[in-house]
Amino acid sequence: MIDLSTGYLGLKLRNPLVASASPICKDLTNLRKLEESGAGAVVLHSLFEEQINAEAEMLDRFLSAGAESYSESLSYFPDLQNYSMGPKAYLDHIQRAKMALGIPVIGSLNGVSTGGWIQYARQIEDAGADALELNIYFLPTSQDIQGREIEDSYCDLVEAVKAQVQIPVAVKLGPYFTSMANVACRLDRAGADALVLFNRFYQPDFDIDTLEVTPRLTLSTSEELRLRLHWVAILSRQIRPELAITGGVHTAEDVLKGIMAGAQVVMLTSALLKHGIEYLRDLEANVVEWMERHEYESIRQMRGSMNAAAVAEPAAFERANYLKVLGSYTLKAQRLSAD
Numbered sequence: 001m002i003d004l005s006t007g008y009l010g011l012k013l014r015n016p017l018v019a020s021a022s023p024i025c026k027d028l029t030n031l032r033k034l035e036e037s038g039a040g041a042v043v044l045h046s047l048f049e050e051q052i053n054a055e056a057e058m059l060d061r062f063l064s065a066g067a068e069s070y071s072e073s074l075s076y077f078p079d080l081q082n083y084s085m086g087p088k089a090y091l092d093h094i095q096r097a098k099m100a101l102g103i104p105v106i107g108s109l110n111g112v113s114t115g116g117w118i119q120y121a122r123q124i125e126d127a128g129a130d131a132l133e134l135n136i137y138f139l140p141t142s143q144d145i146q147g148r149e150i151e152d153s154y155c156d157l158v159e160a161v162k163a164q165v166q167i168p169v170a171v172k173l174g175p176y177f178t179s180m181a182n183v184a185c186r187l188d189r190a191g192a193d194a195l196v197l198f199n200r201f202y203q204p205d206f207d208i209d210t211l212e213v214t215p216r217l218t219l220s221t222s223e224e225l226r227l228r229l230h231w232v233a234i235l236s237r238q239i240r241p242e243l244a245i246t247g248g249v250h251t252a253e254d255v256l257k258g259i260m261a262g263a264q265v266v267m268l269t270s271a272l273l274k275h276g277i278e279y280l281r282d283l284e285a286n287v288v289e290w291m292e293r294h295e296y297e298s299i300r301q302m303r304g305s306m307n308a309a310a311v312a313e314p315a316a317f318e319r320a321n322y323l324k325v326l327g328s329y330t331l332k333a334q335r336l337s338a339d
Contacts, residue, residue, distance in 0.1 A: 002288045003298035006040070008242055008264045009131040009168035009194055011104045013040035015287075016259060016299060017280055020246050020267035021046050021108040021135060021172075028096055030277060035103050037280040040265065042103065046110035046135050047090045047120060087120060094127040104130040106170070110137050117157065118164050125165045133196060134161060135172040151183055155190040162191035170194035170244065174201055180231055184239050194242040195235070196267065197228050219270035224248035229261045234317055236262025237309040250274075252286030259299055260306040 004015035019025060019034050021043040034042055097105045107129035109117055117134075124132055136154055154171070162169055169191070175198040177183045184195060205216040225248030232243045245258040246267035258266040271279060296302050304310060308317045 002291050002296070003300070004284070004288070006264055006299050006303075008041065008244065009104075009106070009170060011041065011130055011168075013104065013265065014038075015040040015284060016255065016263070016265040017283060018043065018244070018265045018267045019272065020269045021110075021133065022269040022273075024269065024272060024277070026093070028093075028100055031097055032100055033277045034280070035101050037278050038284045039103060039280055041106060041130075042097070042101070043106040043108055043133055043267065044090075044094065044097065044129075046108040047087060047124075048110045087123075091123055091127045094124060094129050098128040106131045106133055108133045108135050110135040118160055121161045121165050125167045129167060131168040131170065131193075132161070132165065133170045133172055134158065135199065136174075137199065137201070139201065147178055151177070151186060154183070155186050158187055158190040158192050168193040170196050171241075172196035172199050172246070174199045175227055175231070181235065181238065184235050184241075188239045188241050192241045194244055194264070195239075196244040196246050197231055198247055200224075200247050219273060220248050220250070221270075222248055222250045222254055225254050225257065229257055230317060232258070232263050233261040233307040233311075236304055236307045252283055252290060255283060255287050256290060256302070257306075259303050262304040262307040264303075 006013050006016045008016075008018070015038065017038060017040050019039050019042045023045055024030050024034075025042055026045045031042055094105065094107055105128070107124040107127075109120065109124070109132065111117060121132060134157065136157070138150065138153075140150055154173075158169065158171055171187055171192045171194070173183070173187075173195060187195060200220060202215065202217060204213045206212075207214050225245070228245045228248060232245055236243055242264040243262060244265045244267055245261070245263045246269075249255060249258060249266045249268050250271040255266050268280075271283075275282075291297075291302075311317075
């Protein structure tokens, strides 16, 4: 029998399929359906920092930076009233979810500064969450903010939260760092128990008729998985924290690639929005079918089998492979024209 069980954040999961933080997880009925459909764990929708302490000095400094030069800059953030719930309601939601579900429930905080995060990290733990995900959503718009400052703020936040809670803490990151490996190492030293790669920063669009900047939600596709695979494959043998892939997981093949790169779990939202929560059953069945066909007995057996330390050509993850990729495409184009 195929063993799909995996470990993540010190928790035992029946499989590596995790529902990521989204409005899907705001509804208790959806959470029950996620469990029934086979989710290994759920990450609840985020409690936003703006709801906790909108007047915090650091929050004002970071989120307002550059706003005076571009009046629409603050409108890039989600509509909190439509997306989330207040702090007390959020804590109640955790308690109800823990009472209703048998799978791990992970809380989520979204923001960038310490402020009220410390207090609510503790309260999320007290409400019964099995772990906490820090979803650090920060858009540096000011030319005065240096890259090191941003990295320092991430590490300071993780250290501060870890000092106050006993439950494991994951950090959800965006891909826009000059040295991703260094940032991952620093977050490791700061105490992060897992890294979730990568946050999808929603980009504004232009309405050229009304001359307005409009928010636009675009669901992920499997094409976005490559960036996640690249960095998970590189980092999985370098750092202590576990790794989760989020963004671009839509098919059983995507799930298998993520595990082979070295991820403990893969997280889904867009696929569930497109196909429905029950789609988890199809994903799990297709993963099992593939593993049986290729004679794998467990998820553990395949994890990391294609990371940078395991593949025959590690240069495939580095610049040394760049010209080879471009050259192979050119040759294919020449063959097509010759035909």
